Amino acid sequence: MLGIQFVDKSWEQIRGVPVGREGEFVYSLRPHTGKYPERLMCEVKVVENTKIITIRSTYKVENLTLYPLELMLVDDIGRPVSSLEKIAPGQDYSLPIDAVTQHRIRIQPDRKSFRPL
DSSP states (O other): OEEEOOTTSOOOOEEEEOOSSOEEEEEEOSSOOSSSOOEEEEEEEEETTEEEEEEEESOEEEOOSSSOEEEEEEOTTSOBOSOOEEEOTTOEEEOOTTHHHHSEEEEEEOTTTOOOO
8 A cells, every 4th residue: 555645735645545456546636726626546557577656647648649749738818837748649648637627738739740731
């Protein structure tokens, strides 16, 4: 079992996260800081006899296109609130836990790589 505590966040610590078997385990974070509850995912898998534990947001953007994508979090009027993230074809990016409840997501093709037909 693992315990998870957040530094510089108001969320309570999570105790008793099971890591003895493979799977995805989702936890609601308390107290809620926005209109919607934030959630945390703990993914446990075994790769070549090594247990890999990934703790991330439940929101993940997968690039299934042939072009790199640009992702940025913006406020209600479109001003950037985070740095620009580039997601290569076939790759994914986990959004910050509180991003979806507090900001909007802007995704577009990478301007340098995209060439219309």
